[in-house]
Amino acid sequence: xxxxQRKKIILKAVIRNYxxxxxxxxxxxxxxxxxxxxxxxxxxxxMADLEEMGYIVQPHTSAGRIPSDQGYRFYVDTMMEEKDRxxxxxxxxxxERQDKMETLLKQVAKVVAQNTQYAAMISAPSxxxxxxxxxxxxxxxxEQLLAVIVVEGNVIKNNxxxxxxxxxxxxxxxxxxxxxxxxxxxxxxxxxxxxxxxMKQQAGVHGSLIGEVIDAVGEAIKADEDLEIYTSGTNxxxxxxxxTDNGKASELVGTFEEKQQLxxxxxxxxxEDAGTGIQVYIGDEAPIKSMKDCSVVTATYELGxxxxxxxxxxGPKRMDYDKVIGTLRTIQSKLDELYRNE
Amino acid sequence: xxxxQRKKIILKAVIRNYxxxxxxxxxxxxxxxxxxxxxxxxxxxxMADLEEMGYIVQPHTSAGRIPSDQGYRFYVDTMMEEKDRxxxxxxxxxxERQDKMETLLKQVAKVVAQNTQYAAMISAPSxxxxxxxxxxxxxxxxEQLLAVIVVEGNVIKNNxxxxxxxxxxxxxxxxxxxxxxxxxxxxxxxxxxxxxxxMKQQAGVHGSLIGEVIDAVGEAIKADEDLEIYTSGTNxxxxxxxxTDNGKASELVGTFEEKQQLxxxxxxxxxEDAGTGIQVYIGDEAPIKSMKDCSVVTATYELGxxxxxxxxxxGPKRMDYDKVIGTLRTIQSKLDELYRNE
DNA sequence: GTTAGCACTCAATCGACGGGAGTGCTAACA
DNA sequence: TGTTAGCACTCCCGTCGATTGAGTGCTAAC
Numbered sequence: 159x160x161x162x163q164r165k166k167i168i169l170k171a172v173i174r175n176y177x178x179x180x181x182x183x184x185x186x187x188x189x190x191x192x193x194x195x196x197x198x199x200x201x202x203x204x205m206a207d208l209e210e211m212g213y214i215v216q217p218h219t220s221a222g223r224i225p226s227d228q229g230y231r232f233y234v235d236t237m238m239e240e241k242d243r244x245x246x247x248x249x250x251x252x253x254e255r256q257d258k259m260e261t262l263l264k265q266v267a268k269v270v271a272q273n274t275q276y277a278a279m280i281s282a283p284s285x286x287x288x289x290x291x292x293x294x295x296x297x298x299x300x301e302q303l304l305a306v307i308v309v310e311g312n313v314i315k316n317n318x319x320x321x322x323x324x325x326x327x328x329x330x331x332x333x334x335x336x337x338x339x340x341x342x343x344x345x346x347x348x349x350x351x352x353x354x355x356x357m358k359q360q361a362g363v364h365g366s367l368i369g370e371v372i373d374a375v376g377e378a379i380k381a382d383e384d385l386e387i388y389t390s391g392t393n394x395x396x397x398x399x400x401x402t403d404n405g406k407a408s409e410l411v412g413t414f415e416e417k418q419q420l421x422x423x424x425x426x427x428x429x430e431d432a433g434t435g436i437q438v439y440i441g442d443e444a445p446i447k448s449m450k451d452c453s454v455v456t457a458t459y460e461l462g463x464x465x466x467x468x469x470x471x472x473g474p475k476r477m478d479y480d481k482v483i484g485t486l487r488t489i490q491s492k493l494d495e496l497y498r499n500e
Numbered sequence: 501x502x503x504x505q506r507k508k509i510i511l512k513a514v515i516r517n518y519x520x521x522x523x524x525x526x527x528x529x530x531x532x533x534x535x536x537x538x539x540x541x542x543x544x545x546x547m548a549d550l551e552e553m554g555y556i557v558q559p560h561t562s563a564g565r566i567p568s569d570q571g572y573r574f575y576v577d578t579m580m581e582e583k584d585r586x587x588x589x590x591x592x593x594x595x596e597r598q599d600k601m602e603t604l605l606k607q608v609a610k611v612v613a614q615n616t617q618y619a620a621m622i623s624a625p626s627x628x629x630x631x632x633x634x635x636x637x638x639x640x641x642x643e644q645l646l647a648v649i650v651v652e653g654n655v656i657k658n659n660x661x662x663x664x665x666x667x668x669x670x671x672x673x674x675x676x677x678x679x680x681x682x683x684x685x686x687x688x689x690x691x692x693x694x695x696x697x698x699m700k701q702q703a704g705v706h707g708s709l710i711g712e713v714i715d716a717v718g719e720a721i722k723a724d725e726d727l728e729i730y731t732s733g734t735n736x737x738x739x740x741x742x743x744t745d746n747g748k749a750s751e752l753v754g755t756f757e758e759k760q761q762l763x764x765x766x767x768x769x770x771x772e773d774a775g776t777g778i779q780v781y782i783g784d785e786a787p788i789k790s791m792k793d794c795s796v797v798t799a800t801y802e803l804g805x806x807x808x809x810x811x812x813x814x815g816p817k818r819m820d821y822d823k824v825i826g827t828l829r830t831i832q833s834k835l836d837e838l839y840r841n842e
Numbered sequence: 843g844t845t846a847g848c849a850c851t852c853a854a855t856c857g858a859c860g861g862g863a864g865t866g867c868t869a870a871c872a
Numbered sequence: 873t874g875t876t877a878g879c880a881c882t883c884c885c886g887t888c889g890a891t892t893g894a895g896t897g898c899t900a901a902c
Contacts, residue, residue, distance in 0.1 A: 182895090184895050185895075186895080196845090197844070198895095199844075199846070199847090199897095202896065219853095219896070220850085221894080221895065292640045292641075292646070296636055298650050299634075304634070304648065304650060304656070306638075306648050306658065316658065318654050393749075393751070393757065396749060396750035407738060407744075411738070415732065415734050415735065524863095526865085528864080538875080539876050541876050545874095558864095560883060560884070561865070561882050562862095563865085564864065
């Protein structure tokens with residue numbers, strides 16, 4: 159069977175109506191809702207076809223139809239190609255450029271959640287590929303050294319290193335020069351054991367002590383690379399009974415708290431990034447099982463210097479895709495603006 | 501009317517039974533539960549008295565009794581003075597000493613939540629009173645300076661400072677000396693505008709540029725003083741219907757996400773700190789209105805060097821106070837141990 | 843191909859009903 | 873005077889059946 163023009167119109171009408179009301183929609187409603195001027199009986203026939211084709215389902219025999227995952231997928235796909243979304247006006251949108259990345263991200267998550275009334279999450283941009291700008295090792299007291307590493311994008315990492323034996327001023331200076339000449343300009347992912355052992359070799363004699371310090375610096379660089387994720391509006395899920403019935407709320411809240419679980423979503427979204435960077439996952443399409451009754455819309459953003467992160471919105475399948483995608487587009491461009499002329 | 505010995509026994513029996521079952525408890529149950537050898541009729545009379553005195557209430561006419569807030573309060577108070585709690589064995593309790601405070605705190609929250617099956621929160625110790633150990637200003641590039649401040653307890657703060665005009669090596673060195681001589685050994689709360697302007701004065705001529713830098717350092721020290729709070733086990737609240745019925749879940753989850761709201765609790769707990777540092781808030785006693793159906797148990801902890809923070813456990817009023825308090829005691833001593841010989 | 847009509851299905855709602863847990867009160871007992 | 877057995881009463885809760893109403897599928901006529 160083929161999805162002809164009329165079927166498409168009816169399918170869209172069903173979905174749009176369901177998005178609004180959250181109730182199964184019957185043939186009579188569609189008969190009046192659309193301007194097709196068809197009787198409910200005709201619509202009934204078409205709807206039976208659509209059901210057979212898998213776009214809509216009946217929750218029980220004598221109820222109206224609701225969209226299946228396949229139906230949502232159709233809707234989202236056609237919607238995405240149809241028109242350029244108008245830019246959504248964000249309520250109280252004030253993104254000031256923050257020194258602290260953390261503050262900015264929390265702010266974005268909050269704005270997005272408030273605006274859409276769904277749950278929002280945002281991952282900090284990964285800095286693997288950012289280059290080291292500056293390294294400094296200083297003595298805090300005889301047994302403690304402080305290593306500070308500044309990376310492009312003004313990301314700062316630091317680490318306190320405990321040493322058994324005091325390092326002479328001369329050696330400290332040498333070490334600083336060594337570290338800077340070897341590591342400056344390298345991206346964090348390029349700094350590997352090979353480079354570190356090369357440095358150790360060049361440092362020569364003092365093997366053990368200096369070696370330890372070099373290792374510690376290497377660790378400081380590698381550390382903290384677990385992706386940080388911030389969430390907001392988790393309690394918006396309570397607006398949608400289909401997400402909170404039967405103890406589903408507990409699972410979802412748990413997932414949002416254990417932010418590591420959200421990682422897979424972030425990864426996938428970054429990987430799939432095509433064109434606009436906006437992705438829609440419906441039900442099982444998302445790689446997180448507790449979200450099987452949700453839809454997830456993700457957008458990748460870029461903060462100058464190639465630092466990429468992901469924003470995600472989680473809501474019921476009957477979410478207002480149009481608005482959500484519009485909001486994400488707006489945020490994308492605002493962030494881009496904010497950091498373009500760094 | 502007086503709360504005589506027998507009434508106390510009955511009251512405790514009612515409460516203990518209710519804690520176990522979560523069901524209203526009737527006179528017959530108590531008659532068998534206790535070894536008073538009284539008939540249910542006698543118990544009924546006593547229970548009527550207890551109700552009149554406000555220790556227990558009936559959810560409806562023909563139901564058993566449940567403890568009122570006043571009843572819980574009595575129970576907790578007598579329990580606290582009764583005996584030394586035996587030490588609770590924590591499941592999989594492995595607190596390794598972490599370099600990163602954040603990791604340690606998240607770990608503690610998680611352990612506590614898993615152990616008690618309630619929601620847990622923990623505030624990072626405030627560092628107002630910690631003394632500055634080390635300050636360093638370095639040039640990252642001609643327009644950017646990096647300020648690093650190390651505070652007792654190895655708390656590290658840093659800030660990138662943008663300058664309009666390059667600072668000479670000589671001036672940078674002077675500044676470093678100036679900063680260290682003036683600020684080293686002072687606690688963060690002692691560093692105020694007076695001290696900062698004194699430094700500016702001493703710096704003399706270069707007023708504007710150097711003044712700006714000094715201000716920026718001052719800001720870096722003051723910044724980030726909003727208390728950080730970590731939570732875990734939020735979804736444990738779903739184990740207790742009385743906390744999640746009628747949309748209460750949404751409120752509670754919201755409170756846990758907006759961690760700032762938890763601040764008042766932390767403050768109060770730190771302020772009230774008496775003796776053991778353990779506090780119990782029942783219902784309205786807690787300063788957060790979304791917790792009016794909860795009980796909250798807080799404990800202050802100390803990580804050497806006078807860094808104090810608070811751990812809080814939030815659960816239903818019928819929480820297992822005994823276990824919760826035991827767990828908190830154990831955590832307190834483990835943390836103390838961990839940092840005692842710094 | 844479209845539509846009116848009709849029988850059918852099934853979830854949701856409502857009221858009636860009975861069981862059960864628990865109470866308060868009274869009267870009898872030690 | 874304190875304790876207890878007995879009893880009527882209250883009220884929650886689950887079950888059952890009837891009713892309602894929205895919606896469907898099918899058939900026959902247009």
